[in-house]
Structure formats: C-alpha cells, structure tokens
Amino acid sequence: MIEVPDFRWRQALITAIAPVTARVKSFRLRTEIADAYRPGQHVDVRLTAEDGYRAQRSYSIASAPDGSGTIELMIEGLEGGEVSGFFHEIAEVGDAIELRGPIGGAFSWGPADGGPLLLVGGGSGVVPLLAMLRHRGAVAPEIPALLLYSARTRGDAIALDEIEARAGTEPGLSLIFTATRSGGRRIDAATVAEALTTLGHPTRVFICGATPFVGTAATLLVEAGVAPGLIRTERFGG
Numbered sequence: 286m287i288e289v290p291d292f293r294w295r296q297a298l299i300t301a302i303a304p305v306t307a308r309v310k311s312f313r314l315r316t317e318i319a320d321a322y323r324p325g326q327h328v329d330v331r332l333t334a335e336d337g338y339r340a341q342r343s344y345s346i347a348s349a350p351d352g353s354g355t356i357e358l359m360i361e362g363l364e365g366g367e368v369s370g371f372f373h374e375i376a377e378v379g380d381a382i383e384l385r386g387p388i389g390g391a392f393s394w395g396p397a398d399g400g401p402l403l404l405v406g407g408g409s410g411v412v413p414l415l416a417m418l419r420h421r422g423a424v425a426p427e428i429p430a431l432l433l434y435s436a437r438t439r440g441d442a443i444a445l446d447e448i449e450a451r452a453g454t455e456p457g458l459s460l461i462f463t464a465t466r467s468g469g470r471r472i473d474a475a476t477v478a479e480a481l482t483t484l485g486h487p488t489r490v491f492i493c494g495a496t497p498f499v500g501t502a503a504t505l506l507v508e509a510g511v512a513p514g515l516i517r518t519e520r521f522g523g
C-alpha cells in the first residue's frame with residue numbers, strides 16, 4: 286500500500302524546551318500526528334511573520350512514538366539561520382507553530398523491516414537515526430543494529446550518553462563514535478570496514494547528515510560491498 290503524505294498545516298504547541306548540546310536544543314511539540322509516524326520521518330515547520338512573510342524548513346522527528354501526544358525535534362542553531370534562529374532565540378514554551386507531516390516514508394524504519402540495521406549519522410544527522418534507535422530499543426531490541434556516528438567533538442554529539450547507555454544494555458546494539466576535531470578521524474574505509482565486521486552484512490542502511498558527509502559515507506559503503514539498493518539517504522543541506 287502506498288502511503289499518501291498528509292500535507293495539511295496543523296497547529297502544534299511547544300510544551301518543553303531543553304538544551305541538548307551547546308548548539309542544539311530539544312523542542313517537545315504537542316501535535317495530532319504524535320503517534321502516526323514512522324521513526325526516520327520528518328515534519329515541515331512553517332513560520333509566518335506579522336507582514337505575511339513565511340519561512341519553511343524540515344526537521345526530523347527525534348522521538349519514537351510513545352503515546353505522549355508529543356513529538357521531539359532537535360534543532361541546531363545556525364549562525365544567521367532564519368528558522369533555527371527563531372527556535373533558539375525567540376520560541377518559548379506555550380508558543381504555537383505550524384507543522385505538517387509526517388513526510389519521508391522511504392527514510393523510515395520499523396521492526397517489520399528487520400535488520401541487521403546500519404545507521405550512519407553526521408552531526409545533527411543523527412536525529413532521525415535516534416528515533417529509529419529509540420523505537421528499536423522499545424519494541425525490538427533483539428534486532429542487530431550499529432550506529433556509526435561522527436561529530437565535531439564529544440560535546441557536540443547529540444544524545445551520546447543515551448546512545449552509549451543503550452549500546453551497553455541492549456543486546457545487539459553497537460556504537461562506533463568518531464570525534465573529528467579532537468584527535469579522532471573522519472569516517473573512512475577503515476571505520477566502515479570495522480562497522481561491517483562488527484554488525485555483519487546489513488539489510489537496511491540509513492545515512493543522514495550534511496550533503497558532503499552523506500555522499501562520502503554512501504560511496505565508502507558501496508566500495509565496501511554494500512548493495513546501493515539497500516542504502517537510504519537524507520541530506521540536511523549545509
């Protein structure tokens with residue numbers, strides 16, 4: 286069955302704001318779509334100024350469907366960023382924003398899709414992969430999974446404590462973390478080989494991050510023998 290995306294704009298209420306890293310904040314939003322999405326999907330957010338000027342951006346859902354009636358977004362504040370700047374500097378608990386979705390059925394995972402599941406994230410590109418890990422941990426922790434995660438520094442890494450705790454307690458979940466600016470290396474052929482040796486041959490691969498990161502990771506995986514047809518990518522821009 287082909288799922289048709291719901292493109293209606295809906296009001297969503299900000300119910301909580303919390304820091305995640307020095308550059309990233311978490312926003313809890315109360316919305317009707319809270320339990321009607323697949324981990325990996327994103328929403329579009331639309332802001333309208335008093336003079337009618339509109340700006341629209343996409344944000345991945347970080348939370349797994351949890352019956353709370355809310356979703357979590359994790360937004361990195363970019364220098365001069367129109368929409369991320371609004372979220373970081375102006376948005377407050379109790380504000381209403383417009384969103385639509387969920388969007389992006391191809392870049393989503395559920396337990397019926399199985400594994401081994403290989404997730405490759407760069408920077409804030411880990412957000413939709415975090416939703417998949419949270420869902421897997423809640424409903425199918427036995428499915429083998431590995432997250433290959435690259436961030437500038439440990440302090441810049443989103444939810445690293447949570448992911449490390451999951452990798453320590455959930456059977457079959459492995460983490461390879463590289464901090465590119467503190468002596469670690471970028472994702473390269475050796476890191477990809479280590480991931481494939483640890484996980485075994487993946488049947489699902491999701492790569493997300495800035496456009497150059499996604500291109501590099503996809504090329505390395507194909508060169509390491511992963512069939513291109515298994516690989517799904519999401520590019521955040523940048």
Ligand SMILES: Cc1cc2nc3c(=O)[nH]c(=O)nc-3n(C[C@H](O)[C@H](O)[C@H](O)COP(=O)(O)OP(=O)(O)OC[C@H]3O[C@@H](n4cnc5c(N)ncnc54)[C@H](O)[C@@H]3O)c2cc1C
Pocket residue numbers: 327342343344345346359360361362363364365366367368369370409412413495519520521522523
């Ligand atoms: C499917 C999808 C899901 C996304 N999910 C997330 C998410 O979960 N969290 C998140 O923080 N962002 C996410 N993004 C990126 C987000 O949509 C915006 O592009 C980002 O917030 C910048 O918007 P802005 O209005 O703040 O900046 P703009 O005003 O559009 O741009 C400001 C400056 O930042 C540069 N820039 C724009 N986007 C990026 C980027 N992604 N990285 C680095 N520099 C950039 C621009 O070239 C410009 O110089 C996602 C994008 C897509 C397509």
